[in-house]
Amino acid sequence: MPVSVLWFLAGLAIGTLPFTLYRGQLSSRINRLAKDLPPDEAAIDLSVTSRLSMLLTHHQAQIEQSESTIEVWKQIVSLSPIGYLQVDEENQLIWCNPAAVKLLGINQSDDYAPRLLLELVRSYELDSLIEKARDRDQPHQREWLFYPISADAEDLSQARSTPIRGLAFPLSEGEVGVYLENRQETVNLAQQRDRWTSDVAHELRTPLTSIRLVAETLQPRLDPPNRQWIDRLLNETIRLSRLVQDLLDLSQLDLNPSQRLRLTSVDLVKLIYSAWQSLEPLACEKQVQFSYNGLESVMIRADEARMYRVFLNLLDNSLKYSPAQSVIRVETVLQEHSKPRIQVDIIDTGEGFPEDAVDHVFDRFYRADPSRVRHVQGQEAALLASGSGLGLAIVRQIIEAHQGSVRAQNHPKGGAWLQLVLPCNRTS
Numbered sequence: 489m490p491v492s493v494l495w496f497l498a499g500l501a502i503g504t505l506p507f508t509l510y511r512g513q514l515s516s517r518i519n520r521l522a523k524d525l526p527p528d529e530a531a532i533d534l535s536v537t538s539r540l541s542m543l544l545t546h547h548q549a550q551i552e553q554s555e556s557t558i559e560v561w562k563q564i565v566s567l568s569p570i571g572y573l574q575v576d577e578e579n580q581l582i583w584c585n586p587a588a589v590k591l592l593g594i595n596q597s598d599d600y601a602p603r604l605l606l607e608l609v610r611s612y613e614l615d616s617l618i619e620k621a622r623d624r625d626q627p628h629q630r631e632w633l634f635y636p637i638s639a640d641a642e643d644l645s646q647a648r649s650t651p652i653r654g655l656a657f658p659l660s661e662g663e664v665g666v667y668l669e670n671r672q673e674t675v676n677l678a679q680q681r682d683r684w685t686s687d688v689a690h691e692l693r694t695p696l697t698s699i700r701l702v703a704e705t706l707q708p709r710l711d712p713p714n715r716q717w718i719d720r721l722l723n724e725t726i727r728l729s730r731l732v733q734d735l736l737d738l739s740q741l742d743l744n745p746s747q748r749l750r751l752t753s754v755d756l757v758k759l760i761y762s763a764w765q766s767l768e769p770l771a772c773e774k775q776v777q778f779s780y781n782g783l784e785s786v787m788i789r790a791d792e793a794r795m796y797r798v799f800l801n802l803l804d805n806s807l808k809y810s811p812a813q814s815v816i817r818v819e820t821v822l823q824e825h826s827k828p829r830i831q832v833d834i835i836d837t838g839e840g841f842p843e844d845a846v847d848h849v850f851d852r853f854y855r856a857d858p859s860r861v862r863h864v865q866g867q868e869a870a871l872l873a874s875g876s877g878l879g880l881a882i883v884r885q886i887i888e889a890h891q892g893s894v895r896a897q898n899h900p901k902g903g904a905w906l907q908l909v910l911p912c913n914r915t916s
Contacts, residue, residue, distance in 0.1 A: 513600045570667055573605075575618060577662025579606045588668055591650065595635045610637045614654060621656035629655045631671065651675050686739035689732045696732065700725045736876040738852070741885040749791040749889055756786040756795075756830060756912070760818055763799035775813045782820030785851055786830050787913045794886045801879040802834050802906050809838035809904065823909065829892075830912040834903050840898040849896045850884040853877040883908075 533736045537662075545675065565572050573719075575581055584594060606615050613632040621628040633649045633866040651671040656664055703722040710718055740748055757780075764771075764778050788795075808818045814837040823829040841849060845883030848854045854877055886893045892910040899905040 493772055495591050532543075568671055570666055572665065574659070574663060574665045575605050576602065579605050579615065579618060581608055582663070589669055591652070592634070617654050617656045618666060621658055622662065622664050622667075627655060629653065631710070634912065650712060673809055682742050685735050689735040689739070692732050693826050696725055696729050700729065723892040731878070737882060738878065738885055740893055741882075741889055749794065751789045752792055753913070754788055754790045754792045754795060756788050756790075756832070756910070757782075757784065757797055757820065759792070759830075760799050760803075763796055763803055766800060767803055770804075771807055771816075774807070774810070776807060776810050777815045777816045779815050781818075783822065783830075783887060786822075787847055788830065789886070789888075789913065790888075790890055790910070795890070798883050798886050798908075801883050802908075805879060806834055806836035806838075806904065806906070810836045811838060814838075814869050823914075829909050831907065833905065833907050833911050835903055837902070837903045840902065840904050841896060846898070850880045852881040854881075 532582075566585045568585060569587055569907040571585065571591045573581060573584035573588045581594075582602050588594065592607050592611070592614075605618070606612075610634075611634055613630065613634075617628060617630050631651065631653045634652045635649050650766075651674075653669040653671050654666055656666045659665055700722065703718055703725060707715060707718045707722065760780070768778075802817075803816065810816060816837075817833075817835045819833045819835075821831045821833070823831055845854075884894050887908055887910070890910055892893075892908060894906070897905045897907070
């Protein structure tokens with residue numbers, strides 16, 4: 489055989505080898521992809537080209553089905569009464585439903601092209617919500633008042649602010665979705681409730697005062713066997729009067745809470761001791777001790793009378809649920825921030841809060857589960873049962889009016905743990 493033929497065959501073999509290897513790899517990949525095919529189609533022995541054609545047809549059908557599913561979900565979201573919008577990684581609005589358009593006043597046409605959300609909706613709160621969800625890579629929620637912007641002066645004069653609750657959550661490739669809820673109806677219902685409560689409380693004050701005066705007049709004129717009934721009537725009247733006053737206080741704080749405060753410079757530590765001294769006779773009966781640990785002096789700007797009531801309510805709550813011969817601890821800690829804040833912890837040694845009650849103890853008229861008071865007997869149990877359920881609600885209202893916060897939890901070592909944080913001026 490001539491040498492030239494040998495060289496030709498060798499070259500042909502070398503040239504065919506990569507093609508054979510490529511074809512083998514392609515066949516292997518197609519076989520792996522063929523696993524996605526229905527079993528009856530995957531079992532058919534076809535050529536590589538036929539299998540590839542079948543795979544393309546199958547994936548095209550999957551794409552069309554996915555697009556159909558996406559379109560259905562878009563229609564569902566479009567009909568939703570909750571607003572929804574979606575932005576890309578540069579905060580450009582790429583889609584929103586009609587509820588969001590109406591709520592935010594977005595001017596959107598059919599040939600809408602992505603635009604920066606802040607250009608369409610002048611809400612820095614919404615922009616901040618989206619950024620926090622993206623930066624933290626987890627859902628984030630906040631509430632704010634949305635003020636619509638309009639180029640028409642007449643429309644702008646008639647525009648009203650809308651309370652909005654937004655929930656932003658991160659999506660793929662830096663996109664963020666946001667659900668928007670119009671809270672106006674909820675706010676209106678709360679205002680109606682507060683007005684109704686305030687009106688009823690005002691109407692009850694006069695008859696309760698009259699009943700109390702009559703009972704106090706009759707009390708010394710009755711024989712001891714019959715006096716117990718007047719005593720019970722008087723005690724219940726006093727309890728109702730206190731409940732009415734608590735309702736009025738809450739109503740006053742609901743309306744411009746910061747403007748209802750008479751701010752002065754107050755030593756928080758002295759205020760805590762003063763509140764405990766008022767409760768000391770009750771504490772002596774139960775042999776409950778008071779322990780303070782922390783700063784010697786903490787100066788805050790506060791309404792002294794209202795802040796005194798805060799600690800009176802908190803310490804009274806701890807005292808009621810503390811077993812005999814126990815200790816109530818109060819601790820103060822300075823939080824180092826750009827603006828100093830003081831943290832006050834009140835810890836008792838009672839049963840603590842039921843787990844399902846921790847998030848609701850500051851709600852109005854909320855009464856904890858009876859397990860919270862199962863160690864209390866006799867007269868003390870009756871006293872707890874007569875509580876109005878407004879004490880801790882008033883505490884939260886006053887603390888928030890002072891730009892502070894309060895929360896309830898169970899201490900790891902046992903007992904209820906009430907913690908409040910307030911802005912402060914000077915400590916020592």
